[in-house]
Amino acid sequence: MRLIPLIFALFIANILIVSGQGIGSPGTIKDDGKFAASTKQLNQFFRRFNGEESPTDGNVRYYPGDSLYRNTKLREGFIKVLFDNQTSSISTDLKEEFIKNVLSDVYPQYINFHREGWIAEVQADFLFKGKRETATIILKLQPEGLGYEWVFDRVSFPPFKNLFNKPVGDSKDFLHPLSHELGFMNLRRAFQDSKVPEAFTKSSFKPDYLTLFLYEMKQNNIRFQTVTDVKFHFFQIEGWYFEVNQFNRPGFNTGWLISNLLKLSPGDKETILKYIYDQE
Structure with a gap:
């Protein structure tokens, strides 16, 4: 299930189709396509959003103390090409307001891989009692030992829908x-x-479908087949929600990109989380 119907219900968006843009020196936008090369990994999405990567060489990272580390003009150029600029229904005005908010001189905001406020939504196919079924799995990061790990937080599985x-x-x-x-x-x-x-x-009372799902798996009634789709939901930018999807297509505007953007009013965050988690 997608959040597109929900977002349309909250905001009327205009379809914007633009070409990928690049950056020469910090703050100088040029349309040569080099800067807008595919954001192939989600970790790279984080680095680009925060301005921690070279605009000409994705293998070169910037660290605290580097002159261009989290440079405002560099970040602005990066964020502009981190949107799905071909098929998404995000208005130009909304993008500009979001970018202005993120790059505020007084309170610039960044995303952090290890901080709460983002979750993964995975669609995966399973065999359940001989029939192919699709499950929606919500995963979160949690500390583990000296590092972190992804853990199951919720599962939606159609065969369980009418059990209770x-x-x-x-x-x-x-x-x-x-x-x-x-x-x-x-x-x-x-x-x-x-x-x-x-x-x-x-x-x-609410049935714990995750426990039931794991029980059926332990009984060998559910067998994993393949992952069919992955998306990420972000709430780390104060007052905003955005969704990140992977786009595999020709051109430069590809890879992990922002596909949905929403300015949050009071109560919107809770509504969206309920929508994401209660997909039975």
């Missing part, structure tokens, strides 16, 4: 509040007679 259908209101079965006086012998109603034992759970 908790009734509400008058149709909901329940255990009488004096059940304890009977030694809870009426648990038979929940565990034997009922076809929806989830009706007897607390109001806030």
